[in-house]
Amino acid sequence: MxxxxxxxxxxxxxxxxxxxxxxxxxxxxxxxxxxxxxxxxxxxxxxxxxxxxxxxxxxxxxxxxxxxxxxxxxxxxxxxxxxxxxxxxxxxxxxxxxxxxxxxxxxxxxxxxxxxxxxxxxxxxxxxxxxxxxxxxxxxxxxxxxxxxxxxxxxxxxxxxxxxxxxxxxxxxxxxxxTGGTTTKPAVPTPAPTPSEPTTPDTSVKFKAGDLVSLTADARYYNGTEVPRWVLRKNWYVKSDAKGDRVVVNKSEDGKNAINSPIHAKYLKLVQAKPDVPYLVQVSISDLNIRKGPGTNHGKRGVTGKGVFTIVEVQNGSGSKSGWGLLKAYQKNRNGWVSLDYCKKV
Ligand SMILES: [Zn+2]
The missing domain is CATH 3.40.80.10 (Peptidoglycan recognition protein-like)
Incomplete structure (x- = not known):
């Protein structure tokens, strides 16, 4: 005592x-x-x-x-x-x-x-x-x-x-x-020193606007600043201004958070590439709901019926693992979305 x-x-x-x-x-x-x-x-x-x-x-x-x-x-x-x-x-x-x-x-x-x-x-x-x-x-x-x-x-x-x-x-x-052990090798990772920028700059950004990305563990120390863990746990959208070796990510997938400073592309990994649109999908169920926005939280406006449809934009949203596709017929007002879980690319 x-x-x-x-x-x-x-x-x-x-x-x-x-x-x-x-x-x-x-x-x-x-x-x-x-x-x-x-x-x-x-x-x-x-x-x-x-x-x-x-x-x-x-x-x-x-x-x-x-x-x-x-x-x-x-x-x-x-x-x-x-x-x-x-x-x-x-x-x-x-x-x-x-x-x-x-x-x-x-x-x-x-x-x-x-x-x-x-x-x-x-x-x-x-x-x-x-x-x-x-x-x-x-x-x-x-x-x-x-x-x-x-x-x-x-x-x-x-x-x-x-x-x-x-x-x-x-x-x-x-x-x-x-326990008299060494402190130089703890069982869990020690904060690494700030990683230095690559000596040969990698100018090829591997990401394009709309890609869904996550931050790698190394990103914890980008720009010499510690990135909080919650930032690492979220998925982020690549913003339109991905330039050189820097990528700007804006909203997190849930739309609640934003990172405003550019992040080196080496600290990002691709979660889901933005699909090249437009593309055609086959719907083989007769009662696939069309929703007014990308998510089951948006109201229904009818069903597609079976057939082949053109998807012109893809977004993430609640209630669909594969994301939501905007139907070409609703492109103008962006108010007709289907769950891509029930669509097969053709
Ligand atoms: Zn306290």
Whole structure:
């Protein structure tokens, strides 16, 4: 027990309770501010008389310069994670971070966080090694997962995408240190340095407007900036201005997100090429619905009947794996679409 010998600054907050549960969990948070531990310890919200009555605390603070602050002693429960049960069993750590998505953390803070976690694990056998599965349903099962995140308990981005996406890596680095293993080869990928641009520029863009593409894992570091994981998980449409070796993708497949900066073609892979239109299809069912837009969420306007039809445009949309085809007869007003699941190219 006790507190970490790595602490450089102490300012104990009055916001705590004696723990009612043994320590078996860690919860890493982001401060939303690149400050030293000392500055964070002096935040209003850790004070008895916070004018906003936004009473909070944490066990430890990691500053942007690698300083480590003690805010609530380990033996006590901090007011940190919007969940009493979690905070009674968790050691909570606030880490200085950027103020905007993805709430990045400095090198110095990241290193200090790893050192602090190694020390916490060594002194707290109830934690032992770190286990992370990114699975909210495992809350309260520390034998399976003993790292939790604030966003599971409250409508918050905390700990921010930068730290959240590194939880597996953090666990691997800490565990490697604990077992005397090497930290140079963690079980999960370490963020690679920013890949350099190719020395012989590849000027042949392999993609054309309307292609559906996804970003490769390497794209996480394009332009020297980390791309959040959710960006990698989505499919994107290639915009009309694919030039040289750069491709601009606009809306994601679900139409909810946009990437505005050009992406090197080497970071893209083709999910579905835009079909060359027009083309002919055979419909062999008698009741294929014609819809006013590309998706089952659009109203019906009759059926095609069996026969051969000309498709002049293809789009993705709900309710059809193969996409939706615009019938030539409705080209002018773009209001007659069929599910290509029931059409065969002829
Ligand atoms: Zn938090």
């Amino acid at each position: 006790g507190n970490s010998p790595l602490v450089t600054d102490t300012r104990l907050s009055p916001h705590f309770n004696p723990r009612n549960h043994a320590i078996d969990t860690v919860t890493i948070h982001c401060v939303v501010g690149q400050c030293t531990a000392k500055t964070v310890l002096n935040f209003d919200r850790f004070d008895l008389d916070d004018p906003d009555d936004d009473d909070a605390s944490c066990n430890y603070v990691v500053g942007c310069d690698g300083s480590i602050g003690l805010c609530v002693e380990e033996k006590n429960r901090s007011w940190c994670t919007s969940n009493r049960d979690n905070d009674h069993r968790a050691i909570t750590i606030e880490v200085a971070s950027g103020t905007k998505h993805p709430y990045e953390v400095t090198d110095a803070a990241y290193k200090a966080l790893i050192n602090l976690l190694v020390d916490i694990c060594q002194r707290n056998p109830g934690i032992g090694t770190l286990k992370w599965k990114g699975d909210k349903s495992l809350i309260g099962q520390p034998d399976k997962q003993n790292m939790t995140v604030h966003r599971w308990f409250a409508n918050k981005a905390c700990p921010g995408e930068w730290l959240y996406s590194r939880h597996a890596q953090i666990a691997a680095e800490v565990n490697a240190r604990l």
